[in-house]
Amino acid sequence: MQINIINRSSHELPHYETTASAGMDLRANIQEPIVLKPLERTIVKTGLFIELPIGYEAQVRPRSGLAAKKGITVLNAPGTIDADYRGEIGVILVNLSNEDFTIDNGERVAQLIIAKHERAEWNEVIELSETVRGAGGFGSTGVK
Numbered sequence: 001m002q003i004n005i006i007n008r009s010s011h012e013l014p015h016y017e018t019t020a021s022a023g024m025d026l027r028a029n030i031q032e033p034i035v036l037k038p039l040e041r042t043i044v045k046t047g048l049f050i051e052l053p054i055g056y057e058a059q060v061r062p063r064s065g066l067a068a069k070k071g072i073t074v075l076n077a078p079g080t081i082d083a084d085y086r087g088e089i090g091v092i093l094v095n096l097s098n099e100d101f102t103i104d105n106g107e108r109v110a111q112l113i114i115a116k117h118e119r120a121e122w123n124e125v126i127e128l129s130e131t132v133r134g135a136g137g138f139g140s141t142g143v144k
Contacts, residue, residue: 001053003114008088009047009107022059023061025109034103041075041094044109052083052114056103059113062090066109071097 007013014024028034029047036042052058066072075094077091091110095101103109133141 001114002061003053006049006079007047008049011047012074014048014112023113025063025108026060026089026110026111026112028091028103028105028107028109029083030103030105033105034102036072036095037104038095038100039061040121041092042103043056043090043092043137044103046089046091048089049086050089051086052081055119059082060089061111061113061114063108063111070101071095071099072101072109086093097109123141 005013007021009027009029011029013025014026016024024046029043030045034042034044042116050058058081058082060074060077062073062077072093072095079092081089089112093103093109
């Protein structure tokens with residue numbers, strides 16, 4: 001699929017690292033390093049602007065290496081970029097570690113996944129069909 005993109009960053013376009021990759025890395029496009037203190041959050045600009053076709057969204061997700069090794073994650077994961085949004089892609093990062101984390105220009109801060117989605121129409125009813133699970137939630141199906 002082809003997606004229109006404007007790249008106002010000083011970095012290459014996001015791309016798939018392997019033929020089986022689902023996501024493309026997003027890079028910080030910043031003038032000066034950002035120091036993210038423990039439990040602090042910030043929006044990291046990317047310099048990228050996209051035009052998605054209707055029926056698709058771009059999902060901003062954490063990078064597993066940053067999350068596992070540094071405690072850095074996307075706060076609203078996955079963040080959704082709607083097809084009618086034309087502003088700059090920003091990544092809301094949070095530092096869940098006990099140490100400061102420095103974000104440098106060009107650092108890979110998140111990944112972007114393009115996903116098709118459906119639009120729902122509500123069918124208001126008086127009751128829902130029965131299932132074995134019923135209203136059980138939040139661990140009701142067991143722990144193992």
